[in-house]
Amino acid sequence: MLGKLALAGIKNRRRDYLVLLAGLTMSAAIFYMFANLATNKAFIKANAVASSASLIFGFGAALLILITIVYIMYANSFLLSMRQHDYGLFMMLGAKRKRIGELVFLETLILGTVATAIGIALGLLMSKFLVGFLLDSLGLHLAHLASFYVPAIIATAVLYVGLFILASLFNLIHLTRTTVLKLLHSDEQANQTQVKPFRQAVAGVLGLVLLGIGYWALAAIKVLQTAAIPLALVTITLGTYLLFRATILMFIRSLRKTAWAKKHLNSFLLGQLNFRVHNYTRMLTIVSLLFAMALGAITVGSGYHRQLPMMAGNFGAYTIAVHDKTAQEQRLIDCLDIRHQATYTQKRQGKMVYYNAAELTKHPFEQLKMTTGDNVKTSYVTESIKKFQKTGPTDMDFLGLATNSQRMLTPKIVSASQFAKQSGKTTTVTTVRVKSLQRDTPTIKKLAKLERQRFSQPAEMTIGSYQSYEMMTGFFGGLEFMGYFLGIAFLAMLASCLMFKILSGAPGDQRRYRMLYKMGVRYQLMRSGIAKEIGILFLIPGIMGIIDVLFGLQMFKPLMQSPMSPYLGIGSTFAIFLGLYAIYYLITLVLYWRIVLPKTAVK
Amino acid sequence: MTTSNAVVSVAGLEKTYGKANERQYKALKDINFQVAKGEFVGIMGASGSGKTTLLNMLSTLDTPTKGDVIVNGHDVTKMRGNQLADFRAEEVGFIFQDFNLLESLTAEENIGLPLALKGTSSRVMDQAIHEVAETLSIADLLQKYPAELSGGQKQRVAAARAIVHHPSILMGDEPTGALDSTSARELLDLLTTINQKQAMSVLLVTHDPFSASFCQRILFIKDGQIGSELRRENQDRSAFYQEILNELGTFNE
Numbered sequence: 073m074l075g076k077l078a079l080a081g082i083k084n085r086r087r088d089y090l091v092l093l094a095g096l097t098m099s100a101a102i103f104y105m106f107a108n109l110a111t112n113k114a115f116i117k118a119n120a121v122a123s124s125a126s127l128i129f130g131f132g133a134a135l136l137i138l139i140t141i142v143y144i145m146y147a148n149s150f151l152l153s154m155r156q157h158d159y160g161l162f163m164m165l166g167a168k169r170k171r172i173g174e175l176v177f178l179e180t181l182i183l184g185t186v187a188t189a190i191g192i193a194l195g196l197l198m199s200k201f202l203v204g205f206l207l208d209s210l211g212l213h214l215a216h217l218a219s220f221y222v223p224a225i226i227a228t229a230v231l232y233v234g235l236f237i238l239a240s241l242f243n244l245i246h247l248t249r250t251t252v253l254k255l256l257h258s259d260e261q262a263n264q265t266q267v268k269p270f271r272q273a274v275a276g277v278l279g280l281v282l283l284g285i286g287y288w289a290l291a292a293i294k295v296l297q298t299a300a301i302p303l304a305l306v307t308i309t310l311g312t313y314l315l316f317r318a319t320i321l322m323f324i325r326s327l328r329k330t331a332w333a334k335k336h337l338n339s340f341l342l343g344q345l346n347f348r349v350h351n352y353t354r355m356l357t358i359v360s361l362l363f364a365m366a367l368g369a370i371t372v373g374s375g376y377h378r379q380l381p382m383m384a385g386n387f388g389a390y391t392i393a394v395h396d397k398t399a400q401e402q403r404l405i406d407c408l409d410i411r412h413q414a415t416y417t418q419k420r421q422g423k424m425v426y427y428n429a430a431e432l433t434k435h436p437f438e439q440l441k442m443t444t445g446d447n448v449k450t451s452y453v454t455e456s457i458k459k460f461q462k463t464g465p466t467d468m469d470f471l472g473l474a475t476n477s478q479r480m481l482t483p484k485i486v487s488a489s490q491f492a493k494q495s496g497k498t499t500t501v502t503t504v505r506v507k508s509l510q511r512d513t514p515t516i517k518k519l520a521k522l523e524r525q526r527f528s529q530p531a532e533m534t535i536g537s538y539q540s541y542e543m544m545t546g547f548f549g550g551l552e553f554m555g556y557f558l559g560i561a562f563l564a565m566l567a568s569c570l571m572f573k574i575l576s577g578a579p580g581d582q583r584r585y586r587m588l589y590k591m592g593v594r595y596q597l598m599r600s601g602i603a604k605e606i607g608i609l610f611l612i613p614g615i616m617g618i619i620d621v622l623f624g625l626q627m628f629k630p631l632m633q634s635p636m637s638p639y640l641g642i643g644s645t646f647a648i649f650l651g652l653y654a655i656y657y658l659i660t661l662v663l664y665w666r667i668v669l670p671k672t673a674v675k
Numbered sequence: 676m677t678t679s680n681a682v683v684s685v686a687g688l689e690k691t692y693g694k695a696n697e698r699q700y701k702a703l704k705d706i707n708f709q710v711a712k713g714e715f716v717g718i719m720g721a722s723g724s725g726k727t728t729l730l731n732m733l734s735t736l737d738t739p740t741k742g743d744v745i746v747n748g749h750d751v752t753k754m755r756g757n758q759l760a761d762f763r764a765e766e767v768g769f770i771f772q773d774f775n776l777l778e779s780l781t782a783e784e785n786i787g788l789p790l791a792l793k794g795t796s797s798r799v800m801d802q803a804i805h806e807v808a809e810t811l812s813i814a815d816l817l818q819k820y821p822a823e824l825s826g827g828q829k830q831r832v833a834a835a836r837a838i839v840h841h842p843s844i845l846m847g848d849e850p851t852g853a854l855d856s857t858s859a860r861e862l863l864d865l866l867t868t869i870n871q872k873q874a875m876s877v878l879l880v881t882h883d884p885f886s887a888s889f890c891q892r893i894l895f896i897k898d899g900q901i902g903s904e905l906r907r908e909n910q911d912r913s914a915f916y917q918e919i920l921n922e923l924g925t926f927n928e
Contacts, residue, residue, distance in 0.1 A: 328784075331797035339791055343779035587775045590736060592764025593792060594757050 092147060093187050095568045099143055100191020100232050102561045105199045108224040139565045141235060142358055146569045148239040150576035151180065152246065157579075159247055169248050176247055177240040184236025192228055196220060272318045279314030282307045291626035300627065312616055313357040320349045320612070337593065337601040344584075344605055348577065355573050356613050359566050363617025366562030367649050368624050373555015374645045375628075375638055387540035389440040389452065389469040390503035392516055394523055397502050404519050405504060408512050412438055412452065412505040418474055421496030425474040425481040430488040433457045437470060438505065452505070461485055472536070473501050509541060563649065567656035570613070574606055574660055578667040589670040602664055610657045618646070681745075682844050682876040683710040683733060688742035690728055690899075702728045704899045706742070710844070713874040715867070717890035719881060719919075725899040726880045730848055733878070734767050735759045747843035764792050768837030768845040772852035774829045776821040782832045783808075783817040789840040807835045810872075811865060827858025831865065838869060844876045845869070851886050863889045884923060888916035895922065 159172055199219035286308035293300040324346045333339050349356075390412070394401050405413075414435040419426040436454035455463070464470050465483045474481040486494065506512045516538050585598055625638035688706040693699040702725045710716045720726040731737035732744055735751050744751045747766050754762055768789075769775070776785050783804055790800045808814040811831045821829055830850060837845055847866070851859035867889055870877045879890060887893050889912065893905045905922055907915045 334787060334791050334797040334800055335794060336791055339780060339784045339787065340777060343777065343781075343784060347779045584777055584779070587777060589760075590734075590763065590769060590771075590775065591789060591792070592760045592762065592767070594760040596757070597792070 089183070092151060092572075093183065093190075095572065096144075096147055096184070096187035097191040097194060099140060099565055099568065100188050100228060101195035101198055102564055103140060103231070104192050104195025104224060104228040106558075106561055107227045108195070108199050108219070108221045137231065139362060139562065139569075140231065142362075143565050143569050143572075144232075144235045144239055146355070146572040146576070148180065148243065150572040151183070152243055153576040153579060155179070156247075173244045173248055176243045180240035180243055181233075181236055184239070185233060188229055188232040188236075191232070192225055195228070272322060275314045276318030279311045279316075279318060282311030283315065284311075286311055287623040287626075290624050291629075293627045293629075304624075304627075308620060309357060309361060312360055312620075313353060316353045316356055316612075316616075317350075320353070321346070324349065337588075337597055340584075340588070341601055341605055344581075345608060348605075348609070352573065352609065355569070356609075356616075359570050360613035360616035360620065362562055362566035362569070363613050363653075364620030364624055366559045366566060367617060367621045367646070368559075369555045369562065370559030370649055371555075371621060371625065371642050371645045372628050372638060373559065375640065375642070388472075388537035389438050389467075390505045390536050391509060391512075392504050392519055392523070392536040392538045393473055394502045394504070394519060395527060396499050398522075401519060401522055404515055404522075405502070407515050408504060409507045410504055411507045413502065414438070415500055415502045416473070417491075418499045418501055419491065419494045419496035420474060420481060420499065421494075423479070423482055424496075425483050426491060426494045426496065427483060427485045428488055428491040429457055429461075429485050430491075432460065432464075432485060436460065437464060437467075438503075439463075439467060440469065457485075469536075473503070503536075509538065559649070560652075563652055563656075566613075567653060570610065571656060571660045571663075574609060575663060575667070578664055581664075581668045582670075585668050586670045595669070598669060599665060602668065603661055606661050606664060607657065610653070610660075614650070614653060680712045681709040682712050682714075682747055683708075683878065684743075684745040685709070685733070686743045688729075688732060688744060689740050690725075690732060690737070691740045702899050703732070703739075706896075706899075706901060708894055708901060710876055710878055712876055713870070715870045715877045715879070715889070715891045717879045717881060717887040717893040718896055719884075719887050719893055719923075720896035721882060724896050726882075726896050727848060728899075729896065730846060730878070730880045734769065734846055735762055764789060765840070766843045768840070768842040770830065770833050770837050770845070770847040770850040772849040774821070774826075774833045774853070776829055776833055776836075778821045780820075781817065782813065782819055782821070782824070782835075785821070785832060786817075786835045786839050789836060793840065803839055804835075807839045810869070811835050825858070826854050827861060830854060830858065830862050834862065834865060834869075838873070838875065841873075842875075844878060847877065847879045847881075849881055849883075849886075850879070851881070851883065859886070884916060884919045887919055888912050893919065893922075 155176075159176065162172055162175075163169065196219050286304045286306075289296055289300045289304040289307065296303065324342055327333055328339065328342045328346070333342055394405070397405065414437065416431055416435070416437075417428055436457070437460065438452045438454055441451050441453050464485065470483060471480045474483065506516070509516070520538055520542075585602075588598060622639075625642075628638040685706055685708050688703055689701070690703040691699050691701050706729065718726050718729060728737065732739050733746065733751075735754065739752055742752070746762075749762060749766065751759075751762060776782075777788070780788070786804050786807065787800050790803060795803070804817070805814065808817055811834060813828065813831050813835060816824060816828055816832065821832070824832065830853075834850075845866070850866075851862055854862060863886060866877055866879070869875055877890075879886065881887055891907050895902045895904070903922065905915075905918060910918070
């Protein structure tokens with residue numbers, strides 16, 4: 073009988089359950105996708121960037137588990153808030169606590185298992201299609217990426233089902249310790265919090281100090297080395313929490329005293345926030361940190377992606393070298409936005425290649441000069457032929473101009489008369505340096521392809537910065553991909569956390585909006601009131617998260633060489649991220665409207 | 676039969692629940708009555724008699740199947756959407772059995788809400804709140820939250836919220852239902868005072884004869900129809916109370 077009642081309860085609230093199930097499924101799917109990438113040994117081996125890659129994967133995995141725990145906590149409290157009243161009713165009707173306990177346990181566990189199962193299936197599909205799509209759009213080709221990987225399935229299943237067992241136990245304890253009456257009226261209580269100005273002020277100052285320490289630690293990662301990250305994590309978390317506690321309540325209270333608060337539903341909005349924000353402080357802290365991590369991951373990932381062509385200038389003296397250019401190649405070269413171009417005649421004999429000194433005097437070979445130290449500056453210089461005679465033949469870029477299938481030929485610069493007499497195969501080589509590799513990539517790609525078709529050469533013998541860039545793209549591929557991937561996963565989970573936390577307050581709000589409706593508040597006003605309230609709850613961690621990221625990016629400064637900077641072009645990354653965040657806000661808002669706004673006729 | 680001084684005028688009101696192809700239930704059948712300006716009218720009936728349905732029709736929370744409801748010159752059956760909300764906000768003051776105070780707001784903010792909805796300036800609002808708080812002797816409770824108030828105090832705050840914007844009619848749905856006898860008597864005395872001093876029309880829905888004895892006129896409703904009517908005329912309250920008890924004794928047979 074009780075089982076029937078429980079089923080009926082779920083049926084009546086199937087829409088709420090669907091939301092919950094969808095969120096959990098998504099989370100499980102993302103976790104699977106991630107676990108697959110993080111644990112798939114064949115994939116990691118094939119794409120191992122450096123020893124740092126495994127560190128990043130490990131760090132990502134740990135963070136993801138952490139977020140998952142938080143996420144399930146909030147999803148669970150949403151579930152509990154939905155069912156509390158029903159359980160109270162069952163107990164009132166005489167159901168034994170033990171039976172109810174079993175019911176709660178089973179219900180949570182079944183929901184979790186179903187969500188995990190669907191999630192893994194969805195994760196398999198996502199790994200197959202989404203990951204491929206993401207890699208394609210990044211221009212990466214990662215080897216040995218299988219969507220089906222048994223250890224990852226096991227890891228996902230064990231983690232999720234394990235967490236749900238914990239959640240069920242928590243529900244069990246919570247329900248059996250609460251009295252029937254409390255359960256029945258659980259949605260009617262509102263706790264008002266006392267504000268103690270002195271304590272608040274101390275907490276606020278302490279929060280600021282801790283935040284300061286955290287941000288300093290991130291900036292000083294060179295000095296502190298690996299100690300910087302845990303130090304920053306602890307201080308920023310605590311600092312954000314204290315600052316929220318201290319300032320938000322005070323701010324709302326002072327707003328309530330203004331004339332603005334007495335217009336339309338503003339007093340109601342502030343009242344709602346006032347007694348909500350206190351509960352939400354811990355939550356908002358976590359969310360703002362997750363927000364920062366997600367945004368940071370995406371920013372760094374896309375930073376590498378976008379700035380690699382910029383770095384490419386450091387890879388060589390010319391972008392590409394074309395031998396015996398054909399008419400087709402010439403047409404392609406004409407399309408380029410060229411900064412420097414020179415053509416040299418070579419005579420190749422055996423292991424030697426001869427150059428005409430007169431030609432080199434007329435069109436000196438450009439060399440790449442880099443300053444050493446923190447702030448690397450690059451410049452392109454030319455030298456007098458006399459000087460070049462000494463250094464030129466050992467310059468890697470110069471050497472690269474003449475290779476056969478096994479090795480680089482030894483260059484020798486001879487006078488014009490000697491060059492004329494020199495026997496050997498005559499070829500010409502044209503070096504091209506473009507203004508922006510980024511802009512001309514498609515054309516250069518075609519050129520490089522043609523060149524490779526005509527003169528096959530080993531991959532590690534690069535000719536020009538374009539080919540080095542191609543290699544580096546693969547090199548940074550894993551890192552970059554991780555950035556996007558982690559960022560999206562974090563965002564999905566953090567926004568879902570926030571969504572569930574807010575939605576779990578919805579049943580209580582139902583009554584309040586019913587009252588407002590009876591008092592004659594227009595629908596439009598209630599709608600916009602809810603939009604503002606939820607908007608503020610989304611905005612607070614958003615702003616805090618952005619500040620965290622702006623400071624947090626300091627950490628990556630030592631990793632990115634000087635023309636690159638973690639702060640370059642973050643605007644568009646932020647915009648995409650905020651767009652995704654806004655979508656979550658809209659979903660939450662629409663769901664909230666549906667749950668909370670009264671239907672027109674009284675039941 | 677509409678007289679010019681009627682605040683509420685109900686003619687041929689019917690309410691049927693259930694769709695045409697389902698089992699239908701007639702909650703109200705051909706209800707006709709008027710409430711004059713400044714009158715204190717009670718509607719009595721047992722549970723399920725249709726009295727709350729009637730109140731919901733009058734206050735536009737529900738729509739009638741047939742008939743007319745005119746409140747202060749507005750035909751509420753012809754209103755839609757925002758008009759309905761605005762009508763409730765301006766013409767009707769509500770007191771409910773379960774107070775319906777917003778627990779996230781202080782008493783003062785709760786009382787000020789109807790004015791805030793109208794966009795009243797904060798200066799005028801403060802004045803109005805303090806006036807009504809004075810009348811209902813709750814001036815010292817204004818800064819408290821509902822959770823810190825007793826039932827009687829809560830209902831007085833609710834009453835203040837109901838009348839602060841000077842609606843044309845005050846409707847009470849079992850307002851004493853959740854109060855102890857002392858608080859109930861205090862509230863009913865207050866409603867009488869408001870009715871007399873501010874000449875505000877009051878419509879009280881109740882099943883409690885004691886509450887009803889404060890009214891000037893009582894309509895008895897049974898199975899969705901008005902069965903009989905009692906007028907207090909010049910009797911004192913306890914005599915009227917006896918009359919109500921007698922009427923109930925025969926009415927419910």
